[in-house]
Amino acid sequence: MHYNFKKIEEKWQKIWQKSQAFRAQADPKRKKYYLLEMFPYPSGKIHMGHVRNYTIGDVASRFKTLQGYNVMHPMGFDAFGQPAENAAIKNKTKPAEWTRRCIQEMETELKKMGFSYDWEREVSTCQADYYKWNQWIFLKMLERGLAYKKASGVNWCPSCQTTLANEEVVDCGCWRCHTKVEQKDLDQWYLKITGYKERLLEDLGQLKNWPQRVLAMQNNWIGKSSGVDIYFHLENSDKLISVFTTRVDTIFGATYIVLAPEHPLVKDLIVGKPQEKEALEFIKKVASESKVVRAASDVKKEGVFTGSFAVNPVNNEKVPIWIADYVLMEYGTGAIMAVPMHDQRDFLFAKEHKLPLRIVIEPAANPRTREPRELTEAYEGDGQQINSGEFNGLDNQEAKTKIAQWMEAKGIGKVQTHWRLRDWLISRQRYWGTPIPIIYCSKCGVVPVPYKDLPVELPPDVPFTGEGGSPLGKVKKFVEVSCPKCAGRARRETDTMTTFFDSSWYFLRFCSPKFNAAPFNLQEAKYWMVVDQYIGGIEHAILHLLYSRFFTKFFQDLKMVDFNEPFEKLLTQGMVLKDGEVMSKSRGNIVNPDSMIKDYGADALRLFILFAAPPETELEWNERGLEGAFKFLNRVWRIQDNLVDNPDQEILKSLHKTIKKVSTDFSEFKFNTAIASLMELTNAIYQLGADKEVFLNLVIMLSPIVPHFAEELWQILGNKESIFKGAWPQYDPKLLVEENVELVIQINGKLRSKIEVARDISEDKLKSLVLGDQKVISWLEGRPPKKFIVVPQKLVNIVL
């Protein structure tokens, strides 16, 4: 017979709900702990990824509660987004209605897992009392010049009929539907995240408790690159072409320059030249390709000669100007100096188009041929300057600095930093998102909606056809407004914000979810922030986390918060796999958490998912393992019938060893090894029997992992209050000290024997004991030991 998990889990879920067991209240006298898991998109059903993410968080939350912290553990829903709209088109439901049902269903499932959320703090981003503050934040950014409108080429998904941020383009396709992304010119709203690039980069150094991987990805994404802008003037003209390079040491090897096809000077350069027609055709061809497609298109470097020349300012050499698709207008200055002998891309291009070559860096160790034609690839490493005028003979790293200084002095170059990070496109031509609070007036231009008129609410009745852009554009009542400035006829912005805007500050809203005077109550935020532990998927390593950091710094500038980073510690949990593959609908390898709860209970599911792998690594689903977790719980359950009166001294020692191990393991999120040692303790007392005190301690240590199970046993054993009102056990260091220790005897580093000795035995005594050991005697064969190494309380190594 197994324990009645169904009855027990329902019982405790009801009790927790009724008693508001996880209600968090600010209390300046108590040390707070803010634990947050990334809130879900409400798709209806929870999946194993949710189960894993939220179980990890729940254990940490309950553990911290037992340790006496004032824990806030909130939950909400990232409720705007396209699936609701797709459902509306398909099923003739309203997005709000569809979303509400999904949230309800999801809430029920989360409650069935027994998670310790403070449901009083629940927020849904699709509610007007939330997105009102999105609009408020947007207007504040507008006031500070951090929100602006720009007509530009944007990534356009023809299937979703919307623009996409660079971040939302994956492998040339839409991140959502994988349709090939096109290029389109549109008037769009941007947030000036680039205004924060230095701080976003620099403060990464502050995030000591973030995974290296995430820091590396953000660092890479911000993409700071230091070098020199060099000014080439055109032949027979004063006009300058500025090129950016990180390898100014190779400037004497620059034998031509290349512009991006969109470069503003290109038209002047080709006009009237014999190459004009060919060049124009090339530019047209490149323009028709999407940015992303162009970047991904393979290694062949296409380009044409403009017919014009420029002058290399360091040696007054005449160099041809080319156009090529491998130079991007978005990066650097949109123009490069080409150094074929020291850059592989330039090398390939120069070979293809028979452009001149010159070696200017020679490897110090093994000088190669100085005849460029004999070389089959560019040399990109370090070495000594040659063919570089007065800089010959210098080490190239040294030359980098010297040449840059020399160029700045002569006014032909400037030390410069370029960044990869672009401003953030937030406009979406969609209905189910936060309306951008802007009105266009033919007289007054772009007019922000006054704060007192917020929120700009989404009209509930909207025709969904799935065609012809945003449905909001078809709602006259919404679009046709009077101008807040001149009261004349005006038109409302019909684009909505990307949902990443919503999730960039929800962690602050949780501090005071019902506050109606500002996005959050400064006092509450002062107490609860920062988030002590944030937990979520690696897929948010760049976008969500970068945007949240950006918003936090913005609030800091508004003096609304007094910290510059929102998340103290970050844990990115691994994915749940089945048969080596990610669980997904399309693969058809989904395991439904609900049916696992039905068969084994939420506690067993929680236990298995924590035991099967460390939180950061991938987890291979194994139902046999879940069965094993369930078997273990039943084993613990049966101990209650086998309690003895006198505690065995050895068992007591094991208990305190376990308390020590589990305490550190829980703090470090090593749940798998914590569970292993709890299993060891269980095995020990299962056979020998245990007294009630030992058993109660075991139950407390299990409680963060299997809370319903533990509450029930706790109650059966005579406790009236919830186990989570109690305290985490302390270990007694005195009990950890053994009088006798088992010592390993190695001979030449190999295990040969073991011996039990007093803990504080003298080295001499130990030596004679070891040398008297039968096995040792037979291994020594009368030879004297060369060395006798003693590691106290651990081992002895005899070297022959």
Added chain:
RNA sequence: GCGGGGGUGGCGGAAUGGCAGACGCGCACGUCUCAGAAGCGUGUGGGGUAACCCUUGAGGGUUCAACUCCCUCCUCCCGCACCA
């Protein structure tokens, strides 16, 4: 190409300079049972009758001692990428 992280039994994994394989899954045998399931017990890296030998992706090095540190290489996963 650049950056990050891996590679340990049949499987998930443990050990971060000191007994490799904790804990669990699986498997085998035993026990209980009319029988099965559950439970309980024992064993379980490979080779060898045994003493012993071999074994943490490969090779080298440091050390009394290496899964752990250093060097060379192979390989897998993830992220970024005509980034000048």
